[in-house]
Amino acid sequence: MHPDKRIRILLADDEPNILQFLELGLLGEGYDVHTAQDGEEALQAAREFKPHVAILDVMMPEKSGFEVCKSLKESGDKIAVIMLTAKDEVTDRIRGLTLGADDYMAKPFSFDELLARIQARLRNQFPDLLGAVTYGPFRIDDRKNEIMYMERVLELSPTEYDLLKFLVINHGAVLGKTTILDKVWSYDFGGENNIVEVYIRSLREKLGDKEHRLIRTLRGVGYRVDLP
Template sequence: MMKAAQGVRLLLVDDEPHILQFLELGLLNEGFEVRTAPDGIIAISVAAEFKPHVAILDVMMPGMDGFELCHYLRSEETELAVIMLTAKDEVDDRVKGLTIGADDYMVKPFSFDELLARIQARLRNQFPGLLGEVRCGPFRMDSRRKEIRFKEEVLELSPTEYELLQYLVINHGLVLSKPMILDKVWGYDFGGEENIVEVYIRSLREKLGDKEHRIIRTLRGAGYRVDL
């Protein structure tokens, strides 16, 4: 897993105290600066003073729910990265969250490592200067140069290949479905065929010399996973 940068500020908002405590302790241990809030109203005050880089918002909260809070925070700070948490895996909720400005969406229960990977993915995409060059196994990624090195060799990548490989590597160890990849790399409103993912995966494997698919693995019926 990539090492989190010091000075990265995270805001956690959830009305379940045990979830707040668990996430706060884990993220503090990773080196983040963390503030918490038990509801949307308090979160607004905390965000105004704390100026977080990433806000992790529970959807189902009394009073102001996560959607309302996301909309408000987005109106105040457009560069803020927002990850929504929900106990329901409802497509309508996910679409609503993305439409009002959320950058990512996770369904409870989830693993801490997955949340950490998604936080770091948002930082890579929206605040690359905070992380600088990031090492993941044999990969070195520098988003300021839009450059990825594999075993110290610079890979010649198209812009889409760069975005795809970065997404796969940042989320190494996680199974990423074709719809997830299309959403993150091509955009959730992409109207093309899912098979485009296979085409780009094939190209990346060729450039990595991954003939036996040991780096980018295919999990039939599930998606792809990078193993480092």
């Protein structure tokens, strides 16, 4: 899959902090994201944006997440719906699933769990979207956990794979060590942040990036991948 055909995700929640947190996280994972703060806005966005996945808060103004879910499923468009709620009540879950929701998550939840739920829906409903993605000389294939550079498969550890994927997907952006630790090593990482330097050094060796032209260091700021 070429990056201009990225997986599209619609986020609908009337809590700005949650909306911003999820949007930034999903953008960082390489998804194309559109947000809405009420049910009517969500439906309008769905008609124009044509998302593959809709993540809907149950309690929204104008139209509830339940109403939006029902409309989306009746539209005839192929879409996976994940419902979010502030309370984990069986009656709410049953109602959402009865209206066609594909999954259900109670707040608070971990971002990693949400990613796993999104991937599960995509594998189930849009398996063709999870092919290889090309970024310049890089080709990332999550099905094989494989990254190719200049037509050569890189021998990477799981952490090296996650780090290089994160850097490449966010090419052109400056990524600080704290951000990298949060996204690659997770928020509960308790080690030293010089672990990032160690892994960057290893990646440069495997990429033949001796002059640091591919993975650039911006002293005191972070790292940036520059693609030709």
